[in-house]
């Protein structure tokens with residue numbers, strides 16, 4: 065063989081090879097992630113290759129969305145679109161000539177041949193085979209055409225595709241890191257197309273030629289592509305190349321144990337991003353979808369995932385998608401990631417008018433992030449603290465039920481007005497002083513103030529709310545609340 069490339073360097077090089085024909089599905093994201101975790105652990109190279117040979121279905125905007133989605137998740141690639149690299153071009157639509165040359169090599173060695181059967185003829189024979197209860201497969205009728213016969217067919221205006229000639233051996237044994245060894249009967253494969261009659265490559269040819277030329281050492285991809293693997297293996301052998309290591313990942317299933325699809329709900333990464341899931345949670349969650357960590361702890365940082373991930377611990381059977389677990393992880397990441405990071409991630413969820421000033425914004429996030437599952441819930445949670453409360457009849461009745469409440473609010477209002485600092489310790493001291501002076505402690509001391517400041521019975525911790533609102537806003541809210549309270553008590557008095 066003249067092109068004895070393939071990966072001989074021993075260097076780990078993996079690739080993620082999406083087709084830009086539809087939104088990035090969670091299953092594809094998981095494939096990208098496993099490639100990425102594997103290669104980052106090994107210090108190898110992550111290649112992003114775009115399999116856009118289906119020109120009619122491929123779309124630029126979809127491609128950009130895929131790249132943006134991967135970047136947003138932090139799954140950076142070392143070679144590919146936007147970054148370039150020494151093995152380019154990384155888009156298959158720009159490599160047609162390469163595939164044609166490689167197909168020609170197989171024609172020259174008799175391992176591939178021209179096929180003049182038209183799509184209509186093939187369709188007709190397929191139907192006949194199905195009617196006979198047989199699996200449709202190319203019957204090999206063009207394999208023995210002589211050069212003269214071929215010329216004649218060309219002269220008739222027929223255009224030839226190129227087919228791979230399945231070698232005459234009984235079985236093809238595929239070795240897979242996850243699935244072990246499988247023997248495929250070559251008779252079931254059928255001579256498959258390498259180049260279509262318009263000169264464009266089939267998935268099998270483009271995929272294998274690129275994996276050879278890009279020196280891919282490990283092919284990590286979804287199990288749906290497992291049936292293609294014996295064909296790929298035969299192609300490597302025909303080219304005289306070493307077969308890369310294969311690892312086919314289990315499918316992602318819905319709770320009804322069928323393949324996760326649109327009918328089960330959102331499957332596109334973008335939908336989860338828009339719903340307010342953070343990259344760290346999705347990465348942690350998807351890492352666990354098919355792989356199990358060596359110890360029980362499933363709350364993992366990206367660094368820990370890189371250190372502990374292994375293909376050997378990826379299961380064979382389908383992994384069930386569980387939104388509750390994703391919610392749990394997302395809530396956990398929102399509470400534990402650095403506040404600055406959560407604040408940045410939260411920004412797109414706030415409309416510009418509703419976005420509090422910078423310093424207030426971070427405080428509002430700090431106060432509310434414990435109470436939400438997704439970023440999308442933060443504007444509402446912040447709003448309940450930041451917007452001026454309206455006092456419902458129930459809240460006013462609750463305050464009016466105990467005369468001491470109004471007194472408590474007045475004293476706290478004066479106390480806040482006299483404060484020099486609104487920081488945590490100063491506020492704690494204020495509550496202590498007020499409690500002592502009025503002879504109250506616990507809920508009777510704090511709760512009236514919570515009702516006055518937020519108009520609600522529940523919410524984030526009170527000291528944080530006071531600090532966030534600042535002195536003037538607190539005083540204004542307490543004053544308004546007291547006015548309402550007085551109006552109610554007066555009215556009640558008149559009725560009596």
Ligand code: GLU
Pocket residue numbers: 080081082083115271284285286289
């Ligand atoms: N382009 C294929 C797909 O999107 C992936 C091919 C591969 O990983 O070998 O399904």
